Amino acid sequence: MTTRIDARFAELKKQGRSAFVTFVMAGDPDARTSLDIIKALPKAGADVIEIGMPFTDPMADGPSIQAAGLRALKGGMTLRKTLEMVRGFRKEDNATPLVLMGYYNPIYIYGVDKFLADAKAAGVDGLIIVDLPPEEDTELCIPAMKAGLNFIRLATPTTDDKRLPAVLANTSGFVYYVAVTGITGSAAADSKVVGEAVARIKRHTDLPICVGFGIRTPEAARAIAENANGSVVGTALVDALKGSLDAEGRATAKTVAAVADLASALAQGVRGARQAAE
């Protein structure tokens, strides 16, 4: 089984460059603007798009992404509408990998089997579910693999060599290395420490390794890209979006461009990196 994620990383390897991975929240601040934003991201240089599934209680997220989720929920976003958004994107783009990222409860309530079937049909390629560690693989990870979706696992600074094999066992697509112990939007990642961690994980897997949490600027994205197969930026894009909203939190004529412009700058940073060492 080859997904769009596998194909994209194979293609980037041929080009000898690292991926620029973007995160935005589905339905932030409304479904239509949000769709326009994800449509603009590939043109701005995003190689992979992560779409947040809003949840009332995002335990691993900092204030920016918490607020983004609440804006989306206030605007009436649901998991069903998130999948509609994916279908809307796929009408125009059948190559850019889409990864849904979030928490388990909305999927559990939607129904695991129905969700996997609907997500696959809509054009989703992978899932990142923060509160499902390998100990709970039977819940969603194994069914997702069977349904032909990549289940992308988070590895963290607390995941030691003893635990890594368990974390990597059912992971596919890529490995998401969380650069800091903390929540999204927290302290800046140290590219040297991250480089060592990526090298450590590479000893255990051939999967591409993308790094996220604490990457905000083109310079930081470039530094990370020199040691990893991808840099993930979320909070900085969400903050740019928020900065473009009007006083009532509604989208303005500047909203899509605010996100796309920052994404372009970040993509330039990633593309400026020396070829990732393999």
Place this chain on the structure above:
Amino acid sequence: MNQNLPNSYRSGPDERGHFGIFGGRFVAETLMPLILDLEKAYVEAKADPSFQAEMNVYLKDYVGRPSPLYFAERLTEHLGGAKIYLKREELNHTGSHKVNNVLGQIMVARRMGKKRIIAETGAGQHGVATATLCARFGLECVVYMGAVDVERQQPNVIRMEMLGAKVIPVQSGARTLKDAMNDALRDWVTNVHNTFYCIGTVAGPHPYPMMVRDFQSIIGHETRQQMQQAEGRLPDSLVACIGGGSNAMGLFHPFLDDPSVEIFGVEAAGHGLTQLHAASLAGGRPGVLHGNRTYLLMDDDGQIEEAHSISAGLDYPGIGPEHAWLHETGRVTYLSATDEEALAAFQLLSRLEGIIPALESAHAIAKLSELAPQRPKDHLMVVNLSGRGDKDVPQVGDILKGRKK
């Protein structure tokens, strides 16, 4: 109801932390290694006689255990049925049952070499107990408390600060207990290397529901012995209020395999079950939040709904996973009491017995007017008086004053 009833109700959870389908370990990878370490440390401590011996010294001389089992004569006469005993957890140091669990967890934290303790709190009872034991053992203490609860439970905020704890008012979500728990988890993920998360109830990822239950089970074990001494037999029924459900689980667990003992948990029905409330078994369904699968209040999209109760300690949209399982197996009967019923019970116990109960515990007292009169006079009913009401006096005073005007 589940047709596959277990041989014992006391053998759970399984090695993966499950009570039937409930429980589990639904946490971010960053926390997973720590949760496994904690489980190992707790299992080792439990098997170490010196751990229990040290606990016993503090339980007796610092907490003041055993707590009395008191025959509430005037309340019994007033209700005209079952003979009512109160398990006086409100007499513990710090004023509630919370200290039983905190003492245990702090001893485990010390064994693990953790120097910084964090906790969430609703009514502030768990926060006060945590701040107290951190002061006693010289540990840094940070307590997350919803901003709404900081307002309505001022006496406890002042107490925690006096004890040297840092109280952080949580501004996210409904700004109550659920949000305090989210922020405590965020702190833990960030400071995982030096921090121990002291969870205040029988919820969260495995091993917390099991560990907290074990530390609280002293309530039920003492009750068995005390009732044996007082009446020469087991009680016929048990009643306790439930937010997360730690005081209830502590009283219930030692009696789960005694079929003659009827067991009643009382959830908070807030304004009523068709309006805003905090009764997750009565008004919720199974979902996943805060590290475990359990009954939760939520909408059709799986978004968690905000709970409401007059009592800050019950104002939570979930319940411990073992209660969810005891509900589905039918071993425990879960009822609910409204804000109004709790307020009336608060005043009733104060006037009849000279005991001002916590608003949380008043929910259990409130159901006695349904449970006690219909039972015979030789029926022995034990109610867990889980906390004292000093912290609620300003709030209840304001409510009653407002009505007189």
